[in-house]
Amino acid sequence: MFGLGVTELTLILVIILIIFGAGKLPEIGAGMGKAIKNFKSATKNPEETEKDKIEEKS
Numbered sequence: 001m002f003g004l005g006v007t008e009l010t011l012i013l014v015i016i017l018i019i020f021g022a023g024k025l026p027e028i029g030a031g032m033g034k035a036i037k038n039f040k041s042a043t044k045n046p047e048e049t050e051k052d053k054i055e056e057k058s
Contacts, residue, residue, distance in 0.1 A: 004012075020028060 016028075017025065
């Protein structure tokens with residue numbers, strides 16, 4: 001996975017934990033999950049996504 005080992009991933013997670021705190025981690029994870037889901041759906045069906053946006057505005 002991008003040439004990162006267990007040690008590097010652990011260090012990154014510890015830094016994130018220090019910066020944001022334990023209380024914010026679930027919110028960050030949920031936000032990232034939603035972003036990934038939206039990105040995947042936008043790349044699979046770009047035409048349908050545009051149609052949905054137009055329909056939501058009307």
